[in-house]
Amino acid sequence: MTNPPYIRPIPASWWLRQGRYVRYMIREATCLFIGLHALVLLVGVYRLSQGRDAFDAFLAALWSPAGQVMGAVIVLMAVVHSVTWFNLTPKAMPLWIGDRKVPGWIIVGGHYGGWIVVSAVVLFLAGGLS
Amino acid sequence: MEIIKTDIAIIGAGAAGLSAAIAIAETDPTLNISLISKVYPMRSHTCAAEGGAAGVSKPEDSLDKHFDDTVSGGDWLCDQDAVEWFVEQAPKELARIERWGCPWSRDEEGNVAVRPFGGMKVERTWYAADKTGFHILHTLFQTSLQYPSIQRFDEYYSTDLIVSDGRCQGVTAIEMRSGQLKAFAAKCVIIATGGAGRVFPFTTNGAIKTGDGMAMAYRAGVPLKDMEFVQYHPTGLPGTGILMTEGCRGEGGLLVNKDGYRYLQDYGLGPPDPWPRNKAMELGPRDILSQAFWHEQQKGRTIKTPHGDVIHMDMRHLGEVLINERLPFVRDLALSYLGIDMVHEPVPVRPVIHYTMGGIDTDRQARTPLDGLFAAGECACVSINGSNRLGSNSLTECLVFGREAGKSVIDRITTMSDADTTLVKQQRDKSQSEMADLFMRENTGESVSGLRREMNDTMESGAGIYRSADSLNETCATIASLRERFNAVTLEDKSNVFNTDLIQALELKSMIEVAQAMAHSARRRDESRGSHQRLDFTERDDDNFLKHTLAGYRGADAPSIDYRAVVITKSQPAKRVYGGAKS
Amino acid sequence: MSERQITLEVLRYRPESESEPVFQSYSVPCQEEWVVLDALNYIKDNLDRTLSYRWSCHMAVCGSCGMVINDNPMLSCKAFLRDLPDHIRVEPLHNFPIERDLMVELDDFMDKLKSVKPYLIPDQPVAEEDGTYRQSSAQLKKYKPFAMCINCMACYSVCPQYGLNEGFVGPAALALAHRYNVDSRDQGRRAREDVVASNTGIWECTFVGACSEVCPKNVDPAAAIQQTKIASTVDYFKDLLMPGKRDKSGNAKQAAGDGA
Numbered sequence: 016m017t018n019p020p021y022i023r024p025i026p027a028s029w030w031l032r033q034g035r036y037v038r039y040m041i042r043e044a045t046c047l048f049i050g051l052h053a054l055v056l057l058v059g060v061y062r063l064s065q066g067r068d069a070f071d072a073f074l075a076a077l078w079s080p081a082g083q084v085m086g087a088v089i090v091l092m093a094v095v096h097s098v099t100w101f102n103l104t105p106k107a108m109p110l111w112i113g114d115r116k117v118p119g120w121i122i123v124g125g126h127y128g129g130w131i132v133v134s135a136v137v138l139f140l141a142g143g144l145s
Numbered sequence: 146m147e148i149i150k151t152d153i154a155i156i157g158a159g160a161a162g163l164s165a166a167i168a169i170a171e172t173d174p175t176l177n178i179s180l181i182s183k184v185y186p187m188r189s190h191t192c193a194a195e196g197g198a199a200g201v202s203k204p205e206d207s208l209d210k211h212f213d214d215t216v217s218g219g220d221w222l223c224d225q226d227a228v229e230w231f232v233e234q235a236p237k238e239l240a241r242i243e244r245w246g247c248p249w250s251r252d253e254e255g256n257v258a259v260r261p262f263g264g265m266k267v268e269r270t271w272y273a274a275d276k277t278g279f280h281i282l283h284t285l286f287q288t289s290l291q292y293p294s295i296q297r298f299d300e301y302y303s304t305d306l307i308v309s310d311g312r313c314q315g316v317t318a319i320e321m322r323s324g325q326l327k328a329f330a331a332k333c334v335i336i337a338t339g340g341a342g343r344v345f346p347f348t349t350n351g352a353i354k355t356g357d358g359m360a361m362a363y364r365a366g367v368p369l370k371d372m373e374f375v376q377y378h379p380t381g382l383p384g385t386g387i388l389m390t391e392g393c394r395g396e397g398g399l400l401v402n403k404d405g406y407r408y409l410q411d412y413g414l415g416p417p418d419p420w421p422r423n424k425a426m427e428l429g430p431r432d433i434l435s436q437a438f439w440h441e442q443q444k445g446r447t448i449k450t451p452h453g454d455v456i457h458m459d460m461r462h463l464g465e466v467l468i469n470e471r472l473p474f475v476r477d478l479a480l481s482y483l484g485i486d487m488v489h490e491p492v493p494v495r496p497v498i499h500y501t502m503g504g505i506d507t508d509r510q511a512r513t514p515l516d517g518l519f520a521a522g523e524c525a526c527v528s529i530n531g532s533n534r535l536g537s538n539s540l541t542e543c544l545v546f547g548r549e550a551g552k553s554v555i556d557r558i559t560t561m562s563d564a565d566t567t568l569v570k571q572q573r574d575k576s577q578s579e580m581a582d583l584f585m586r587e588n589t590g591e592s593v594s595g596l597r598r599e600m601n602d603t604m605e606s607g608a609g610i611y612r613s614a615d616s617l618n619e620t621c622a623t624i625a626s627l628r629e630r631f632n633a634v635t636l637e638d639k640s641n642v643f644n645t646d647l648i649q650a651l652e653l654k655s656m657i658e659v660a661q662a663m664a665h666s667a668r669r670r671d672e673s674r675g676s677h678q679r680l681d682f683t684e685r686d687d688d689n690f691l692k693h694t695l696a697g698y699r700g701a702d703a704p705s706i707d708y709r710a711v712v713i714t715k716s717q718p719a720k721r722v723y724g725g726a727k728s
Numbered sequence: 729m730s731e732r733q734i735t736l737e738v739l740r741y742r743p744e745s746e747s748e749p750v751f752q753s754y755s756v757p758c759q760e761e762w763v764v765l766d767a768l769n770y771i772k773d774n775l776d777r778t779l780s781y782r783w784s785c786h787m788a789v790c791g792s793c794g795m796v797i798n799d800n801p802m803l804s805c806k807a808f809l810r811d812l813p814d815h816i817r818v819e820p821l822h823n824f825p826i827e828r829d830l831m832v833e834l835d836d837f838m839d840k841l842k843s844v845k846p847y848l849i850p851d852q853p854v855a856e857e858d859g860t861y862r863q864s865s866a867q868l869k870k871y872k873p874f875a876m877c878i879n880c881m882a883c884y885s886v887c888p889q890y891g892l893n894e895g896f897v898g899p900a901a902l903a904l905a906h907r908y909n910v911d912s913r914d915q916g917r918r919a920r921e922d923v924v925a926s927n928t929g930i931w932e933c934t935f936v937g938a939c940s941e942v943c944p945k946n947v948d949p950a951a952a953i954q955q956t957k958i959a960s961t962v963d964y965f966k967d968l969l970m971p972g973k974r975d976k977s978g979n980a981k982q983a984a985g986d987g988a
Contacts, residue, residue, distance in 0.1 A: 017323075017642060018743040020825030020833050025891050033799065036888065039936045103935065107954035114866030184782075185834065187879050188790045243860040246848035246911065248868060248875050255862035279789055280875065287846040287904070299838070322827055351784035384761065387787045478787060481806060482761075594773035637777035640744045643828040646777045 042099045048092035055089075101126040147327055148569055151179040151296075153554055154316050154331035156303045156358055158182035159189030160278070160540060161522025162337035163285040164238075164547025165554070170292035172555055178295045179329055181318055183302045183353065183648070186286045190339050190351045191543065194278025195390035195475065197270035198540035200235035202259055206267040208232045213716065215538060218264045218430050219502075219531020220675035220685065221718040222371065222693070222711055227509040227527045229714060231538075231545055238544035239271050247284040248273050250471070260471075261395045261423050262536040264430035264723070268395075268423065270537040275390050275474045278540055301327070302648050303357065304580075306334065306365040306518065307564070307572045313365070313518035314564035317576045321648065324641025326580060328573035330564035333517050333554045336362055337547060340501040340523035342375075343652075344660040345609075346601035348498035349381055349388040358524040360655035362505040363662065367513045368695035368707070370526040372503035372659070373667035373677045376534055377435035377610055381497025383452035385482050389475050389494055391536045393487075394427040396471055398460040400434070401491070402446040408456075412437040414724045422725060429723045432533040432676045435496035439610050450493060457491035464488075496610060500539060502530040502676065503666070506695060511550035517561060519553055521546040528693065532675025583650065589633040593650045596634060600627055600657055608664050613680040617668040624661045625703065631657060662696040662704050669706045670694060687718050734758045734809065736767055738779065739819040741826045749826060751817075758809055764816065765793055765804040768830075781830035788944060791878035794821055794885070795830050801882035803944050821885035837884065840897045843923045844905035849916025867912040874907035874952050876945045883939035883949050895928035899939035899949030902930060906952035909959070917959070925960040933957075 030036040055077075062073040076082050104126055105119030153169060155162045158180050166180050182189065201211050211232040216223050243249055243257060250272050252258040261268035273280040289295055300321040307315040307328065315331040341356025342348040363369050379400075380389040394400070397420055402408045407426065410417045414429045414437075421427045427434075438456060441447050447454035460468060465488045468476055472487075479485045479492045504526035511519045511527075522543045529542060600623075607620030631654060638646035672686035673679050697705040734756050741749035754775055756767045765783055772779050783793040786805045793804040796819040798812065809816075824832035854861050883899035884890050890898045905924045909917045923929055933953045940950040 016744070018747050020743070020827045021741050021749055022825045023749075023822065029888060029891070033938075035886075035938050035941060036936070039938075043934070103937070103954075106937075106940070106948065106951035107958060109951070109955070111866070111870065114864070114869050116869075184784065184790075184792065185838070185879075188782075188784055188792045190784065190790070192789050192791075192878075193785050193787060237856075240860045241856070244848070244854055244856075246908070246913065248872055251863055251865050251868055253865075255864045255867075257860055276789070276876075279878070283875070287841075288848075290842045291845070291847050322833075351786065351790060353784045385786060474789075481788075481808070593777070638780075640742060640778070642743050643780045643831050645772075645780045 041095070045092045045096035045099070048089050049096060051085075052089045052093070097130065101130070147325070147573060148566060149179065149327055149329045150564075150566070151329055151331050152176045152558060153333050153335065154179045154181060154329040155335045155337060156181050156316060156361075157189070157337035157339060157522070157524070158186035158286070158297070158299075159191040159337060159339055159522065160281055160285060160543035161547035161550070162189075162335070163282075163289050164544050165335050165337060165521060165551040166295045167285065167289050167292065168548040168551030169555060170289075170294045172551070174292070174294050176294060176555070176558065179298055179331065180289075180295055181298045181301045181303055181316070181329065183300060183321070183357070185299045186289075186297070187283060188353070189282060190354050191282040191540070192279040193349070193351060193388070194281070194540050195275045195388060196262060196392035196395065197260060197272035197277045197537045198239055198281065198544070199262065199265075199269050199535065199537040200239040200271060200541055201232065201269050202236055202257065202271070203267055203269065206269050210266045211235065211269060214265050214424075215529060215535050216531070216716045217719070217721050218535035219529075219533055220721060221687075221691065221713075221716070222374075222531035222674060223529055224509070224527060224712040225714040225716060226712050228529050230509055231527075231529045231542070234545045235541045238541060238548065242281060242284050242544065245284050245288045248280050250274055260392060261428060262391050263394065263428050263434070264535050265423055265428070270392075270395065272392060274470070275392050275472045281540055281544075302651065303338075303361065304651060305572070305576055306361050307569055308365045308515065309565065309568050312516040315569050316361075317573050319580075319648070321643055324644055324647075326573060326577045328569045330566050330569040332558050332561040332564060333519065335511075335550045335554060336505060336518070336520040336524055337522045337550070338524045340504070341656065341659045342498050342501065344600060344656045344663070345375070345498040345604050347381075347386050347605065349378060349386055350498070355652035355656050356501075356524075356659035357652060357655045358520070359504055360658045362513060362515075362518065362520065363658060363696070363698045365515060365518070366698065367515050367518065368506045368697050369659070369662045369666075370503055370506040370693050370695055371528055371532070371666070372501070372662040372696055373670050373694060374502035374530075374532045374675060375498060375608070375663065376431055376500040376502060376676050377496040378431055378499035379434035379438060379496050380458055380494040381499075382479065382483055383450050383455050383493055383495055386497045387478050387482055388497070388499070389458060389479065389492060390472070391431070393458060393460060393472060393475060394421060396460070396467065397421060397463050398427060398458050400427050401457050401459055402441050403448045403456075404446065406446075408441050408446065409434065409437055412440065416725050418725070425724045430533060430721075431499075431536060433723065435610055436678060438496050448493065453495060455493035455495045458494045459491040460487045461489065461491065500534055502526065502528070502532065502534050503663070503694075507546075509549075510553045511546050512553055517557070519550040521550040532677055580647075583634075583647070584636060584639055586633070586635050588635045591630050591633045591635060592637075593634060593646065593653050596627055596631060597653050597656070600624065600653070600660055603627075604660055604663070608667055611678050611680050612667055614668065617664055620664045621661070621668055621703065624657060624664055627657050628661065628701065658698075665704050665706060666694040666696050691718060730760045732758050732760055732809065732814070734767060735815045736764075736771065737815065737817045738768075738771075738830070740779070740829050741820075742778075743828060760810060762809050763805050764797055764807040764809065764812070764818065767809070767816075768804060768818070780828050789878060791880035794880035794882050795819065796821060796885060801885035801942050803880055803882075806944060821881050823884055823887065823891040824881070832881070834881070837879075837881065837898065837901070840901045841879075841904065844897065844901050845916060845920050845923075846901075846904045846908060848908065848911065848914050849919050850913055851915040861913045863912050871907050871910045874903050874910070874947060877903060877947045877949075878945055880944060882942045882944060886938040886942045888936060888938075889932055889934060893928070893932055896932040897923065897929050899933075899953065900947075902933070902956065903947055903949035903952040906956050909956065921960065921963075924956060930956045930960065
């Protein structure tokens, strides 16, 4: 009697087995915080529609210790999210000049440059730089 | 199902087997093809070929020059009608796999580039960096996937041809994943199983190159031709035997002895131009280069290492850019396996068993003397390689004669009746009971690995670069006793699923039979020609030996040895001239 | 040549006598310059003839000897003992059914390889009498890295999507499809799209990137898949915005071929 080829089960904790999977899961998890931030913005818009008092209360909540911790975590996660994805861009978008491949760091650097420019514009429009 | 009915059984799925299969599938899609291989096609040893494939492409080259290089490289033991036809087909077949997507390296105009190789008047080696065989194999395999008439039987180990009424009617094979013995009832069979380098201990050949197809044909009564001619490649890495392609020298690599001296100038290959010229020095033929190493060794001018003596191949002057573009694979191999970076250091190399010129007796159309049986590639001997194959002719040979085998099968099969399934069944049952005997045998202490080691040792000591009657007599005697002892070999593994102990035992059986044909053929050839060098008969003897050796199977006895005249059309035997003197 | 005693812990599975795999330890006297495959061959020749595994070329090109060594999928012929501790755990590749010992079943991969149509599909094939296509070195360079795959299956062993989702075509096969898609001689991208750009093709990939990290031939399947995603997305929007504007083969060559 011959047993069939053996299929090793994959445990739910498979992603804890190797550092590369853990890093991948962290990268994927950062999008939850990006989502959370979007939710906060939506709540803010909703509160604004309810009048000045409601919006002030919303801002006060953001500046509360808990709100500050949440904000810090979101910023941290947004940075991790951006950095990990920017670092992958040379794979997805290779550039060729003639028969030479543009080095990955230039592509990554271009993204960081773009990020800085866009952030500066946004801050300017929001009055943060004036 | 124990019996598998098919039109054509192809044994072996390397370059030759795949070429044959595609040729048939393209021409007549109604023919059912069983492509049987003991490994997945992409594992076939074609993948290890590095340097390139020869075919005339430059305007200053000509078919005549390719012919001359091949015939003189083979020391006039080639059948010239076959060589004429081969050189004519060569560029067509290389262009064909370009059209199938092979990533050939290119020149500035976008045409396929060529590089020089040893023993060539004009550079004509098409290459895909230094992984030419790999790319050819994968191109062929992937191309073959579009033909539904090609049915693959991967990891089936073929054991015996089924022969009756003077024709081949199929083959028995073990389905390795189940251990079951199957029989293919086929109208025609093509053998394309590659060489037998593994009969020697130090070889560039992969573990799978055990001469199974040669032995199968031999046992079925087809002679093995010119088996004494075994090629040493001059530049293998010590220890592992990993090949440093001839492309290294084609690109300008230099060979120096322990004094840093380009010793090849002492062996009629000079003058030592600063850059190798075609057909001179480092671009001499493989047999002469390997023999020159042996002489340097006798003179004490080689370099001692724990893995035997070496000389140095120096490529530092080529520069990192060129090495990375043309030789990236061998750079990585030398770096990984030896810790030597060829950009900065010379690479230690030594001659290593590389290729079996001899093989199953076939004609220009890949037909064997047995009706319904065809052979192509390294397992076959047409012979276009004579006593020493010209570097980069073998990949082309697989394509040209693989296709030719396919065409010959199509010609023959129209008038071929179905295989006799009753007979096929009988043959299967007989093979099954032989296998059962092997399983049931009481432990006698004879093991596969032990016998294999002894076979390897005696082939190296008695039938190596230089041979003599004494050394060959001893090897013949040892092999006779090994064949005897093989009958007592016992399996430790008695299971069915992927029993690699069993497969290795059957491979050993093939190897010992092939080794016996090699040793006896060599013993009887009292001359020195190409790769067959005798210390007791140091000259070529055209009066007595301008002919092919035919070793015939005689059961448990030593093989019969017969001869057949070499076909000469336009090139009378002359002295082989290399070096700058007359070229 | 110094000798080193190594303990090899090998996962064995003998389907005729065991219902699940078990580890077996061997103590092997090794030479320092050996690779793991040499140690396995030592076991096979001297200690235990029942151990089964695949190997052939011993030079990292045939792709037979892929296995998991101390948790990393690699070619055992290129896993140098000098880089490994004295205790080495050897397992068959993950994500494949184990047939016996270190041998896994490749049927699924072979089917998927075929499904991506890995052969040249030209619009206007060069005729036999016209010889060969022209291709510049620059055009060659764009697909050549993706043509280096030896099918060793290391990428499948480490890809969680392949392990968790039965239908996923997987890294090597998708990289090969990309290899043909970006070959200047090929116009078969549309013909491959049904499989390649499907939910079990590129869109199943979440860019874990492990495939590219373990590839012994630097093929970078993760890059191939992301590039195919972009090309496929561009195709989709072109179809949406300019219906009927696509050429017959469906190739948007700017996106796929030229990158920049």
